Amino acid sequence: MFEPTIKDIAKICGVGVSTVSRAINNHPDINPETKEKIMNTIKEYGYVPNNSARNLKRVDAKAIAVLVKGISNPFFANMIKVIEKECKKKHYSMELSHIETDEDEVDAALKVVKEKRLRGIIFLGGLFSHSDEKLRKLNVPFVFSTAGSIPENISKNQYSNIGVDDRKESARMVDYLIGLGHEKIAMVVAEADEESIGKLRLEGYFESLQAHNIAINPKLVFQTSDDIGHFSMENGYLTTKKLIESGEEFTAVYAVADALAIGAIRALLESGLRVPEDVSVAGYDGIDVSGYISPSLTTIRQPVEEMAKDTVKLLFDIIAGKKDHQHITYDGELLVRESTKEIG
Amino acid sequence: MFEPTIKDIAKICGVGVSTVSRAINNHPDINPETKEKIMNTIKEYGYVPNNSARNLKRVDAKAIAVLVKGISNPFFANMIKVIEKECKKKHYSMELSHIETDEDEVDAALKVVKEKRLRGIIFLGGLFSHSDEKLRKLNVPFVFSTAGSIPENISKNQYSNIGVDDRKESARMVDYLIGLGHEKIAMVVAEADEESIGKLRLEGYFESLQAHNIAINPKLVFQTSDDIGHFSMENGYLTTKKLIESGEEFTAVYAVADALAIGAIRALLESGLRVPEDVSVAGYDGIDVSGYISPSLTTIRQPVEEMAKDTVKLLFDIIAGKKDHQHITYDGELLVRESTKEIG
DNA sequence: TTGTACGCGTTATCAT
DNA sequence: ATGATAACGCGTACAA
Numbered sequence: 166m167f168e169p170t171i172k173d174i175a176k177i178c179g180v181g182v183s184t185v186s187r188a189i190n191n192h193p194d195i196n197p198e199t200k201e202k203i204m205n206t207i208k209e210y211g212y213v214p215n216n217s218a219r220n221l222k223r224v225d226a227k228a229i230a231v232l233v234k235g236i237s238n239p240f241f242a243n244m245i246k247v248i249e250k251e252c253k254k255k256h257y258s259m260e261l262s263h264i265e266t267d268e269d270e271v272d273a274a275l276k277v278v279k280e281k282r283l284r285g286i287i288f289l290g291g292l293f294s295h296s297d298e299k300l301r302k303l304n305v306p307f308v309f310s311t312a313g314s315i316p317e318n319i320s321k322n323q324y325s326n327i328g329v330d331d332r333k334e335s336a337r338m339v340d341y342l343i344g345l346g347h348e349k350i351a352m353v354v355a356e357a358d359e360e361s362i363g364k365l366r367l368e369g370y371f372e373s374l375q376a377h378n379i380a381i382n383p384k385l386v387f388q389t390s391d392d393i394g395h396f397s398m399e400n401g402y403l404t405t406k407k408l409i410e411s412g413e414e415f416t417a418v419y420a421v422a423d424a425l426a427i428g429a430i431r432a433l434l435e436s437g438l439r440v441p442e443d444v445s446v447a448g449y450d451g452i453d454v455s456g457y458i459s460p461s462l463t464t465i466r467q468p469v470e471e472m473a474k475d476t477v478k479l480l481f482d483i484i485a486g487k488k489d490h491q492h493i494t495y496d497g498e499l500l501v502r503e504s505t506k507e508i509g
Numbered sequence: 510m511f512e513p514t515i516k517d518i519a520k521i522c523g524v525g526v527s528t529v530s531r532a533i534n535n536h537p538d539i540n541p542e543t544k545e546k547i548m549n550t551i552k553e554y555g556y557v558p559n560n561s562a563r564n565l566k567r568v569d570a571k572a573i574a575v576l577v578k579g580i581s582n583p584f585f586a587n588m589i590k591v592i593e594k595e596c597k598k599k600h601y602s603m604e605l606s607h608i609e610t611d612e613d614e615v616d617a618a619l620k621v622v623k624e625k626r627l628r629g630i631i632f633l634g635g636l637f638s639h640s641d642e643k644l645r646k647l648n649v650p651f652v653f654s655t656a657g658s659i660p661e662n663i664s665k666n667q668y669s670n671i672g673v674d675d676r677k678e679s680a681r682m683v684d685y686l687i688g689l690g691h692e693k694i695a696m697v698v699a700e701a702d703e704e705s706i707g708k709l710r711l712e713g714y715f716e717s718l719q720a721h722n723i724a725i726n727p728k729l730v731f732q733t734s735d736d737i738g739h740f741s742m743e744n745g746y747l748t749t750k751k752l753i754e755s756g757e758e759f760t761a762v763y764a765v766a767d768a769l770a771i772g773a774i775r776a777l778l779e780s781g782l783r784v785p786e787d788v789s790v791a792g793y794d795g796i797d798v799s800g801y802i803s804p805s806l807t808t809i810r811q812p813v814e815e816m817a818k819d820t821v822k823l824l825f826d827i828i829a830g831k832k833d834h835q836h837i838t839y840d841g842e843l844l845v846r847e848s849t850k851e852i853g
Numbered sequence: 854t855t856g857t858a859c860g861c862g863t864t865a866t867c868a869t
Numbered sequence: 870a871t872g873a874t875a876a877c878g879c880g881t882a883c884a885a
């Protein structure tokens with residue numbers, strides 16, 4: 166199989182390599198006829214420019230990268246779409262890359278920046294446990310998005326952060342449940358031990374209970390299993406089964422993610438409990454499906470579109486030198502739906 | 510900001526570049542002490558090898574790429590996970606890349622192969638409308654997965670194909686509904702006009718009706734809107750609303766995707782119709798959530814895990830020259846659950 | 854075991 | 870408008 170290079174094309178056309186390069190890259194200084202001839206040979210021979218070689222030379226890529234932690238999270242799918250659309254508007258290309266749960270996102274970022282000469286990075290998901298020093302190495306602007314609340318350990322002028330305050334919003338949900346008369350609120354939580362959204366949301370739960378002088382009952386806090394998808398419906402289902410079997414009394418279940426809540430509802434229903442008549446159920450995230458199931462799920466919706474748009478805008482502003490790093494917190498929206506109900 | 514290259518590291522360590530290279534790439538011919546010293550300086554200076562330069566030199570990457578069309582499809586998330594796991598077992602790395610709906614997957618494949626010197630490609634989703642000629646340019650083995658049924662227009666020894674026969678499985682679902690006594694089966698279909706799974710599944714519907722001598726009522730076939738996500742719950746919801754408003758009589762709704770079916774159920778419920786007492790609903794795909802909603806959804810489950818595993822295995826076998834291209838068809842599994850019911 | 858030098862395919866600079 | 874040529878950063882053949 167013959168893989169033509171730019172040299173081959175040049176030779177075939179009887180021109181220099183730079184002319185071919187100009188044809189490919191839409192440079193102005195080129196005779197339209199020459200260009201057309203070159204483009205035709207390119208098509209004829211199926212020439213595909215080697216991106217590695219291009220990136221090697223290129224200084225400036227007019228591109229950004231989006232680094233997503235946890236590809237399976239449907240929550241990100243929407244954000245990515247919006248980000249992509251916004252990038253297109255600015256004539257930037259977007260490199261999407263996903264990182265393993267156990268991979269260091271800053272290391273990954275370091276790599277792609279070097280490889281592709283990007284102008285900026287958006288981190289979706291993941292944690293904040295990065296040293297100032299490492300972050301400094303990343304000498305392109307970057308924005309963390311949907312990252313819970315702002316950690317105190319790194320200097321704020323190193324990076325931007327956009328997201329909702331998970332602790333606060335979580336407390337708001339529990340406030341709401343308490344307002345409905347619930348006091349025995351069971352908690353289904355994932356990844357509470359790590360520095361993650363799970364922990365923040367659990368803290369919000371504690372915070373709200375304390376604020377209302379309701380004693381915390383540790384027997385009502387159930388951790389999901391580590392063996393299967395942490396935020397999966399299956400995990401919500403199994404964990405809620407355990408809760409039911411524990412015999413502990415409860416009038417509401419609050420799960421730190423909609424997927425978990427959906428599993429929880431199923432588990433309750435199968436045990437003969439009605440939702441919301443016997444038990445109220447609340448979730449967090451506001452994923453699409455939460456509004457289509459029956460009963461539809463009361464949850465906290467994050468303003469995904471708005472956040473995504475602002476993330477891109479902010480990043481471009483920083484790239485253009487128009488702005489400094491910022492830390493923006495959005496309010497979540499409490500979506501009161503069918504799965505929660507006032508009690509006696 | 511100083512970005513050290515391999516030369517800088519070599520100079521700092523007082524060694525040649527090749528020694529540094531050997532240290533990085535775990536080559537055997539190197540003094541352990543030298544290696545340690547080099548690795549330390551690398552860490553100290555935060556040296557990150559430039560991947561573009563590496564790829565440019567590299568002939569053989571021990572890596573494959575997975576090209577996914579439609580990142581938002583939760584159906585693929587599972588497959589990708591399995592593929593990744595299998596790749597790790599073989600000590601291959603996996604490059605995940607997503608393609609726009611309107612992008613040509615073969616062109617995209619051509620690019621990544623050149624850029625990364627990959628050994629093989631797995632296509633997830635997407636269509637088959639590619640010319641033999643173009644496919645031939647892709648001189649690494651590739652496997653199409655979950656691609657519906659096999660098209661006749663390209664030579665089968667050019668590529669492999671793994672998937673379920675969407676037309677047949679779709680017919681099976683309709684057979685089942687008819688077996689329950691349903692004759693007025695409404696259809697919610699997406700992308701029926703293109704050469705896609707939507708069309709195949711619709712054909713299966715026609716096939717089954719004809720086989721049972723039931724007249725096809727075009728007024729019961731509803732196309733989803735093109736304006737919003739083709740396979741989204743919202744689209745299923747809105748389309749079913751239209752169906753209900755049309756006044757056409759029906760006892761069952763068959764949607765060509767679970768997401769659509771979930772939207773359909775919601776629409777029916779909101780209109781005061783009970784599922785399955787008044788209307789049976791069936792989906793297709795077997796995504797996780799279909800088993801957790803109430804009523805749980807009768808659907809066709811594709812053997813995702815098995816297919817993903819076999820896809821990887823087959824690709825590796827072809828790479829190793831152990832096998833020729835193959836075309837494997839899996840049987841779907843009819844998951845009879847709560848959303849369908851026998852009628853008088 | 855280690856170092857030198859060349860080339861991978863492209864773009865940018867400079868000359869023409 | 871076009872062509873020759875020097876980088877880009879790395880791996881590797883070959884020499885030492």
